[in-house]
Amino acid sequence: MGAESLRNRLEEARKTLYERLDRGEDPTPFYNEAVWPLLLALWREDPPVRPRFQPYEVSIHTVGTSPEATILAILGTGAGRVYLLHTEESQRYLERIQRETGREAYPIRVDKSDVTLIYKTVAELLGRHRGARVALDLTSGTKAMTSGLAAAAFFLQRIHPEVQVVYVDNEGYDPRLRRPIPGTEYLVRLPNPHEVLGDVDEHLARSFYREGEFKKASAYFYETAKKTGQEGFRLYGHLAKVYHSWKDLDFPKAKKDLETLLRDLDRDAHLNHPLNARRKDLEAQQKGLSAILALLEKKDLSDKEGVAWLAATLLAGYEGAKGHLPLAALYAYRALELLLQHLAAGMGLDLEAPRPTPEEEEALKATLKALLPTEGEIRIPERFGLLHLLAYLKAKDHPAFRHLDPKRLQGLQGALRARNKALLIHGLEGPKEGDVDQVARLARELLKGLGVEAKAEPIPL
Amino acid sequence: MGAESLRNRLEEARKTLYERLDRGEDPTPFYNEAVWPLLLALWREDPPVRPRFQPYEVSIHTVGTSPEATILAILGTGAGRVYLLHTEESQRYLERIQRETGREAYPIRVDKSDVTLIYKTVAELLGRHRGARVALDLTSGTKAMTSGLAAAAFFLQRIHPEVQVVYVDNEGYDPRLRRPIPGTEYLVRLPNPHEVLGDVDEHLARSFYREGEFKKASAYFYETAKKTGQEGFRLYGHLAKVYHSWKDLDFPKAKKDLETLLRDLDRDAHLNHPLNARRKDLEAQQKGLSAILALLEKKDLSDKEGVAWLAATLLAGYEGAKGHLPLAALYAYRALELLLQHLAAGMGLDLEAPRPTPEEEEALKATLKALLPTEGEIRIPERFGLLHLLAYLKAKDHPAFRHLDPKRLQGLQGALRARNKALLIHGLEGPKEGDVDQVARLARELLKGLGVEAKAEPIPL
Numbered sequence: 001m002g003a004e005s006l007r008n009r010l011e012e013a014r015k016t017l018y019e020r021l022d023r024g025e026d027p028t029p030f031y032n033e034a035v036w037p038l039l040l041a042l043w044r045e046d047p048p049v050r051p052r053f054q055p056y057e058v059s060i061h062t063v064g065t066s067p068e069a070t071i072l073a074i075l076g077t078g079a080g081r082v083y084l085l086h087t088e089e090s091q092r093y094l095e096r097i098q099r100e101t102g103r104e105a106y107p108i109r110v111d112k113s114d115v116t117l118i119y120k121t122v123a124e125l126l127g128r129h130r131g132a133r134v135a136l137d138l139t140s141g142t143k144a145m146t147s148g149l150a151a152a153a154f155f156l157q158r159i160h161p162e163v164q165v166v167y168v169d170n171e172g173y174d175p176r177l178r179r180p181i182p183g184t185e186y187l188v189r190l191p192n193p194h195e196v197l198g199d200v201d202e203h204l205a206r207s208f209y210r211e212g213e214f215k216k217a218s219a220y221f222y223e224t225a226k227k228t229g230q231e232g233f234r235l236y237g238h239l240a241k242v243y244h245s246w247k248d249l250d251f252p253k254a255k256k257d258l259e260t261l262l263r264d265l266d267r268d269a270h271l272n273h274p275l276n277a278r279r280k281d282l283e284a285q286q287k288g289l290s291a292i293l294a295l296l297e298k299k300d301l302s303d304k305e306g307v308a309w310l311a312a313t314l315l316a317g318y319e320g321a322k323g324h325l326p327l328a329a330l331y332a333y334r335a336l337e338l339l340l341q342h343l344a345a346g347m348g349l350d351l352e353a354p355r356p357t358p359e360e361e362e363a364l365k366a367t368l369k370a371l372l373p374t375e376g377e378i379r380i381p382e383r384f385g386l387l388h389l390l391a392y393l394k395a396k397d398h399p400a401f402r403h404l405d406p407k408r409l410q411g412l413q414g415a416l417r418a419r420n421k422a423l424l425i426h427g428l429e430g431p432k433e434g435d436v437d438q439v440a441r442l443a444r445e446l447l448k449g450l451g452v453e454a455k456a457e458p459i460p461l
Numbered sequence: 462m463g464a465e466s467l468r469n470r471l472e473e474a475r476k477t478l479y480e481r482l483d484r485g486e487d488p489t490p491f492y493n494e495a496v497w498p499l500l501l502a503l504w505r506e507d508p509p510v511r512p513r514f515q516p517y518e519v520s521i522h523t524v525g526t527s528p529e530a531t532i533l534a535i536l537g538t539g540a541g542r543v544y545l546l547h548t549e550e551s552q553r554y555l556e557r558i559q560r561e562t563g564r565e566a567y568p569i570r571v572d573k574s575d576v577t578l579i580y581k582t583v584a585e586l587l588g589r590h591r592g593a594r595v596a597l598d599l600t601s602g603t604k605a606m607t608s609g610l611a612a613a614a615f616f617l618q619r620i621h622p623e624v625q626v627v628y629v630d631n632e633g634y635d636p637r638l639r640r641p642i643p644g645t646e647y648l649v650r651l652p653n654p655h656e657v658l659g660d661v662d663e664h665l666a667r668s669f670y671r672e673g674e675f676k677k678a679s680a681y682f683y684e685t686a687k688k689t690g691q692e693g694f695r696l697y698g699h700l701a702k703v704y705h706s707w708k709d710l711d712f713p714k715a716k717k718d719l720e721t722l723l724r725d726l727d728r729d730a731h732l733n734h735p736l737n738a739r740r741k742d743l744e745a746q747q748k749g750l751s752a753i754l755a756l757l758e759k760k761d762l763s764d765k766e767g768v769a770w771l772a773a774t775l776l777a778g779y780e781g782a783k784g785h786l787p788l789a790a791l792y793a794y795r796a797l798e799l800l801l802q803h804l805a806a807g808m809g810l811d812l813e814a815p816r817p818t819p820e821e822e823e824a825l826k827a828t829l830k831a832l833l834p835t836e837g838e839i840r841i842p843e844r845f846g847l848l849h850l851l852a853y854l855k856a857k858d859h860p861a862f863r864h865l866d867p868k869r870l871q872g873l874q875g876a877l878r879a880r881n882k883a884l885l886i887h888g889l890e891g892p893k894e895g896d897v898d899q900v901a902r903l904a905r906e907l908l909k910g911l912g913v914e915a916k917a918e919p920i921p922l
Contacts, residue, residue, distance in 0.1 A: 026487045028637065065636050089634065113630050119654035138604050143628050144651060147599055150608030151615040151654050155661065167604050169574050173550065175526050176489065178639040190605060193580035193612050200616065213674075215784065249787050249884050249891055296889050323676065326710050327788065330885050337887065423710050424791050425886075426798065428757050430710055 003046035010038040010183045017182070027177055035182045036068060040100055043075040048186040055079060056164070057132040060125055062110075062118065062141030062149055066179075067093035069139040072168050074101045076187030077135040083125060085145070087112040110145070118148030126152075126160045134160070138190075139168040154192045158200070165190040198227035205236065209461055212320045214244035232273055235264055236461065239275065243458045246289070247317065251296065255289040262286065278459050288312070288454055301351060307342040308452035311335045311443065316456040318440055326424050329431035332440040333386070333419050339446040340389035347396050354384050356392070363395035364388070371413045386416040400449050408438075415439050464507035471499040471644045478643070488638055496643045497529060501561055504536040509647040516540060517625070518593040521586055523571075523579065523602030523610055527640075528554035533629050534598040535562045537648030544586060546606070548573040571606070579609030587613075587621045595621070600629040615653050619661070626651040659688035666697065670922055673781045675705035693734055696725055697922065700736065704919045707750070708778065712757065716750040723747065739920050749773070749915055762812060768803040769913035772796045772904065777917040779901055787885050790892035793901040794847070794880050800907040801850035808857050815845050817853070824856035825849070832874045847877040861910050869899075876900050 013035045021027045047053055055078035061070050063086040074082055074097070082105040086094060094107050110117050126134060136153045138146045153165045169188050170180030194200045205220030221237035224230075238261040245254035262283065265276050275282070288309040295306025314335035321327040341351055349356075356364060361380060368378045368391045384392065390412065394401045401409075415435035421427030447454070474496045482488045508514055516539035522531050524547040535543055535558065543566040547555060555568050571578050587595060597614045599607045614626045630649050631641030655661045666681030682698035685691075699722040706715035723744065726737050736743070749770040756767025775796035782788040802812055810817075817825060826839045829852045833839070845853060851873065855862045862870075876896035882888030908915070 021487070024487050024490075026482070026485055029485075065634050065639075113649070115651050116654045116657040119660075120658055123658070123660065138608055142630070143599050143607050144630065146604050146607045147611030147615075147626070147628075147651060148654055150611045154608075154612040155616070155655065159664070165608070167608075169603070169605065173526050178526075188574065190576050190608060193577045193609055194616065196577040197581055197584070199580075199584065203620070211677075216672075248785050299889055324709050330791065334885050334887075424795050426795075428760055 003042060006038060006042040006045060007183070010035070010042060013038055014182050017177075021176055031177070031179070031182070039068075039182055039185070040071065042183075043072050044102075047072075047076045047078070049076050050186050050188050053078065056135040057081065058125075058129045059083070059135040059137060060122060060149075061085065061137040061139070062145040063087070063090045063093060063097070064112070064141035064145065065090060066140045067097055068179075069168050070137070071097055071100050072185055073137040073139045073166065073187060074103060074105075076168065077137060077166060079135060081129075082106065083108055085110045085118060085121060085141070085149075087142075087145075090141075112142045113144045115144045115148035115151070118145050119152040122149060122152040123156060126156055126163060130160065131162060134163045135166045136163060137166050137168075139166075154194050157192050157195070165192070195227055198224035198230075198233070201227060202233065205233075205240075206461060209236075209240055209458070212243075212247070212458070214240040214247060214458070218244060231269065235261060235270060235273055235275055238264065239459075242285075246313065246456070247320065249313070251289055251292050255286065255293065258282065258286050258289065274461075281455065281459050284453070284455065288456065301338075301341045302345040304342070304450055305452055307338060308447060308450045308454040309456065311339050311447050312454035312456040314338065315440065315443060315447065316458075319457070325431055325433060325436065326422070329419075329422060329436045329439075330424060332436050332443060336439050336443040336446070337386050337389070339443055339450075340386065340393065342450075343393055343398060343400065343446070344384070344389050347393065347398065349384075349392060351384070353382075354380075354392075356380070360392075360395065364392055367391040367395040371409065386419060387413060390416065400446055412438055412442060464503060467499060467503040467506060468644070471496070471503060474499055475643050478638075482637055492638070492640070492643070500529075500643055500646070501532065503644075504533050505563075508533075508537040508539070510537050511647050511649045514539065517596040518542065519586075519590045520544070520596040520598060521583060521610075522546065522598040522600070523606040524548070524551045524554060524558070525573070525602035525606065526551060527601045528558055529640075530600040530629050531598070532558055532561050533646055534600045534627065534648060535564060535566075537629065538596040538598060538627060540596060542590075543567065544569055546571045546579060546582060546602070546610075548603075548606075551602075573603045574605045576605045576609035576612070579606050580613040583610060583613040584617060587617055587624060591621065592623060595624045596627045597624060598627050598629075600627075615655050618653050618656070626653070656688055659685035659691075659694070662688060663694070666694075666701075667922060670697075670701055670919070673704075673708070673919070675701040675708060675919070679705060692730065696722060696731060696734055696736055699725065700920075703746075707774065707917070708781065710774070712750055712753050716747065716754065719743065719747050719750065735922075742916065742920050745914070745916065746920075749917065762799075762802045763806040765803070765911055766913055768799060769908060769911045769915040770917065772800050772908050773915035773917040775799065776901065776904060776908065777919075780918070786892055786894060786897065787883070790880075790883060790897045790900075791885060793897050793904060797900050797904040797907070798847050798850070800904055800911075801847065801854065803911075804854055804859060804861065804907070805845070805850050808854065808859065810845075810853060812845070814843075815841075815853075817841070821853075821856065825853055828852040828856040832870065847880060848874060851877065861907055873899055873903060 017027055017030055017035055020030055057079060058081045059074065059077040059079035060083045061073055063070050063084050082103055084094060084105045084107045086107055087110060098105050108121055110121060136149055138149045153163060157163050166187055166189050168185050171184035172181040174181050201220045201224040205217050205224055208217035208220060218237045218240035221233050221240060225233035225237065238257055242254050242257045242261060245257060264270055265273060291305040291309045295303045295310060314331045318328050318331035321331060345351055365378045371391060381388065415438050418435050419425060421429040422431050423429060478488055478491055478496055481491055518540060519542045520535065520538040520540035521544045522534055524531050524545050543564055545555060545566045545568045547568055548571060559566050569582055571582060597610055599610045614624060618624050627648055627650050629646050632645035633642040635642050662681045662685040666678050666685055669678035669681060679698045679701035682694050682701055686694035686698065699718055703715050703718045703722060706718060725731055726734060752766040752770045756764045756771060775792045779789050779792035782792060806812055822841060829839045832852060842849065876899050879896050880886060882890040883892050884890060
């Protein structure tokens with residue numbers, strides 16, 4: 001019998017069913033004897049699947065107290081391998097399901113109220129059929145079973161993208177029958193809300209951003225924008241890209257990306273974007289990046305603006321690398337060195353070839369002698385390292401060091417000399433946390449003393 | 462009327478219901494007129510909630526074609542603010558639900574087949590009631606509605622831990638009634654399968670591990686162990702901790718943690734742990750860490766084993782820092798320097814105070830002159846940097862450099878001299894990718910030439 005003829009006969013049977021219902025009769029016997037066989041024949045002949053019938057390799061079904069729903073789902077998914085997650089109560093339907101679908105099925109016993117067991121079972125089955133097109137059907141079963149299956153499916157699609165969630169929907173449900181109106185059933189695929197809403201991606205993007213993993217953050221923000229179609233997320237992606245390049249000391253790229261972001265924020269569509277509330281900070285950072293680029297181009301260490309922003313960048317790197325001491329040390333030492341170079345240049349020292357006057361040299365030697373009482377002969381090197389820069393500024397009575405506690409100076413001396421012995425520089429020593437803290441503290445004080453408002457930290461989202 | 466008396470009357474009504482059903486009558490009218498009012502009165506008096514009745518501040522319910530289920534859920538959650546997510550079809554039940562529960566409710570219209578809309582609506586409501594104890598009830602509604610609610614609830618619990626999922630379960634379902642057996646209903650809380658199975662945490666742990674974020678990886682592995690009660694995950698947590706310390710050049714801690722891990726793997730309970738299949742590699746790494754510690758303690762750069770493992774560590778750091786050029790550069794340069802120091806020490810050079818013989822000095826100057834044809838006078842510094850070490854080995858006709866392409870040597874010369882100008886060292890230049898690649902390539906070749914099997918990379922999970 002063709003599908004068209006079956007549909008006509010089903011229509012007739014449905015009318016009879018409603019007549020009996022109107023007479024106050026229990027509709028179940030007639031449904032079972034006359035309506036269901038036609039519905040079954042129709043689904044075996046031409047299963048109504050939206051958008052189209054496309055057989056799966058594997059299907060997994062929760063079986064509750066509506067075996068009919070599962071039978072239709074099996075016929076609609078058309079899989080070669082069928083798993084039935086059934087309960088103690090629904091075990092009795094297994095024979096009928098296999099007979100009426102004409103398919104052998106693998107029964108797996110679960111508990112009707114154990115959402116976790118369902119989830120675990122599904123995860124195991126997906127692991128067993130990795131790469132196969134799998135349909136997860138949640139038409140039948142208790143709400144606990146459905147929710148376990150749904151949670152598993154929608155989350156595990158991240159790992160098994162070839163898995164799809166399907167169910168038998170209908171165009172009308174009859175509360176008197178407590179069933180769909182016969183003949184209005186069809187199989188559909190459920191979209192993954194995580195994918196449509198991009199919420200998992202957004203969550204990951206924000207987590208990575210908070211943790212300073214800007215490359216990953218930007219990738220997830222772009223993904224969120226793609227999935228949701230919301231352009232606003234792209235701008236967060238741009239921002240994360242800016243900080244990625246900045247953190248990597250790729251200042252030209254950071255500046256270019258920040259300018260793109262600022263231009264995008266100017267567009268009508270984005271006037272209400274939350275980042276526009278931080279526009280002033282972003283513009284200040286843009287100016288900061290320009291100042292750094294000018295410093296790097298002209299290599300003029302007396303450039304206060306450029307030095308302040310570069311030192312702030314290095315100190316932000318120090319903050320970001322906390323918990324990774326060797327890296328944190330690098331940033332802190334370099335920040336301090338840069339600031340000392342700047343101050344010394346301001347006192348007239350030629351950093352490339354320091355030529356102190358005889359009086360300066362004498363004062364410098366005296367300061368060094370005080371710092372290194374156990375050292376023998378004090379020699380002035382060709383180029384000044386951290387310790388010599390510090391001693392030079394102290395000897396010149398620079399205001400930043402005039403009131404520095406001698407004990408602190410003594411401690412700094414050890415910390416400064418440790419730099420070159422570090423494993424990542426030339427030596428075999430690990431940096432000491434106390435040394436690095438001291439160095440960073442002094443760098444922060446000197447930066448503050450410059451009086452430039454330089455905030456190189458990523459703005460919080 | 463007390464709860465006990467209500468329960469007795471319900472028992473009576475249920476008997477009558479089944480007698481009518483046995484006579485082939487439609488059970489619905491009697492259920493509505495006699496059974497339901499008693500069930501409702503019982504839930505208003507003493508709602509059967511497991512483990513105990515504990516009112517929520519807010520409850521959110523999907524309303525399908527079983528208003529009775531929603532009514533019981535509202536009485537069981539006892540929230541002050543009630544949201545009803547209803548469909549076009551179930552709108553007609555809103556008035557009855559509010560009347561029979563005696564509570565005002567906020568209706569929100571959704572689509573019965575739109576899983577994404579449900580998810581989004583729930584996410585918005587949770588955002589509006591941040592911090593409140595919220596019950597998400599998935600008893601009623603279509604499977605699409607349930608699965609949207611479940612996916613939202615179980616995922617969003619990561620952000621809103623105070624949210625709980627509840628539903629009205631029963632001790633027996635009657636397929637003839639197509640309802641739970643009256644009086645066996647009770648409200649329960651559904652555990653979050655993600656939490657119980659720790660699958661999201663495990664997924665995050667493995668992702669962070671793959672990406673070299675070992676601190677976060679170990680935290681998530683420990684969390685997974687805690688949630689699942691599976692000790693095996695703790696061992697992965699230990700392993701991630703080992704690599705975290707190793708990456709941070711904290712070798713004593715890495716070694717100690719690796720020894721703890723190896724001891725744990727020896728315990729009966731863990732004999733089948735997948736890491737036991739990698740035991741040989743782990744033991745080799747333990748020996749490698751010991752070799753590094755011996756090198757750092759004795760500071761004897763002719764120690765081949767120690768140098769090989771430390772250089773391998775630095776090269777693993779280089780690999781891990783790829784995409785972060787300034788850091789990758791640091792690791793690559795230091796690895797090469799260490800290997801050159803080792804080879805030079807092997808040729809008899811005193812690294813602390815190089816005193817080449819007159820013949821050696823002449824050969825060294827000639828080699829340097831060939832490398833730096835445009836340089837004026839060639840001076841030999843007090844301590845050898847990268848370039849001088851390389852020239853020294855070349856001048857001594859060390860086999861590793863005998864057949865090195867002169868063009869490559871020329872390129873290396875530029876790369877080596879760039880090191881000190883780097884922004885993170887003493888200068889204002891960014892490292893060039895080509896330079897760093899060359900340096901890393903030579904370091905890898907020299908390491909291979911040592912003939913020590915040193916694998917400092919994290920073993921893949």
